[in-house]
Amino acid sequence: MALQDAPDKERQGRSQHSFAQSLKDIRVWLLAAILFSYIIGILGIGVWLPTILKTYRLSDTQVGFATALPYIIGSVAMLLWARILAKSQRYVKHLALTCGLAAIGFFGSVMSESLVPAMLGLTVALIGLSSVRTCFYSIPATFLSREAAAGGLAFINAVGSLGGLFGPYMVGWLKDVTGSFKAGLIGMGSMLVLATVLTLILKTIIKEE
Numbered sequence: 001m002a003l004q005d006a007p008d009k010e011r012q013g014r015s016q017h018s019f020a021q022s023l024k025d026i027r028v029w030l031l032a033a034i035l036f037s038y039i040i041g042i043l044g045i046g047v048w049l050p051t052i053l054k055t056y057r058l059s060d061t062q063v064g065f066a067t068a069l070p071y072i073i074g075s076v077a078m079l080l081w082a083r084i085l086a087k088s089q090r091y092v093k094h095l096a097l098t099c100g101l102a103a104i105g106f107f108g109s110v111m112s113e114s115l116v117p118a119m120l121g122l123t124v125a126l127i128g129l130s131s132v133r134t135c136f137y138s139i140p141a142t143f144l145s146r147e148a149a150a151g152g153l154a155f156i157n158a159v160g161s162l163g164g165l166f167g168p169y170m171v172g173w174l175k176d177v178t179g180s181f182k183a184g185l186i187g188m189g190s191m192l193v194l195a196t197v198l199t200l201i202l203k204t205i206i207k208e209e
Contacts, residue, residue: 021148022144022151022152023152023155025144027202027205027206028144028152030198030201030205031136031156032155032156032159033198034160034199034202035156035157035159036160036162037099037192037194038132038136038160038191040170041129041188041191042129043168044168044171045106045122047167048172048181049070050064050067051181052185053066055181056118069119070119070126071126073123073127074123074130075130078130078131078133081094082131085135085138089138091135092135092139092202093203095136096199096200098128098135099128099132099192099195099196099199101127101128102125102127102128102129102192103189103196104189105122105123105124105189106121107185107186107189108121108124108125109122109185125189128192129192139206140153143206167191170184170187170188171185174187
């Protein structure tokens with residue numbers, strides 16, 4: 001019985017050691033911060049987009065169609081981006097591009113008071129946001145061992161998921177303070193700029209061929 005239990009205990013100890021080592025890896029912390037910033041954007045706009053569109057005096061039906069359109073376009077773009085990524089396999093580079101595109105979209109959406117430019121900006125933002133995941137979750141496996149991957153990903157997701165609490169609250173708070181959703185959109189854009197900068201730092205650490 002002791003001999004049967006020994007391999008399991010050895011694997012468990014090795015996994016715990018690998019997980020502890022992964023927490024000392026700056027790349028893991030960078031990915032957690034990137035995911036946190038990204039989730040602020042994706043959930044912030046996900047919760048508030050219908051309300052933002054309502055400020056343009058659209059009917060409920062029009063809000064429904066206008067809300068769906070950027071997500072449909074974003075989903076198609078995500079599939080196309082995934083095909084490009086599968087060929088290049090330069091995950092960190094494309095993560096920076098998708099986060100940067102999302103930031104540009106958020107900032108562009110507040111440049112005009114008209115609906116069409118705002119929709120164009122939000123659609124660009126959602127193209128970037130929808131494509132982030134195709135890049136992001138391919139990165140940890142490039143440097144984490146098999147034993148450390150599960151624990152490392154759990155830590156990254158745990159830290160990142162906190163953005164889901166912060167993002168919608170941040171947008172609502174900025175709306176209450178300023179009386180406009182523009183501040184919230186700029187705030188989400190700023191978080192995606194931060195994600196882009198952190199990704200560029202990560203790129204200097206992870207050398208991609």
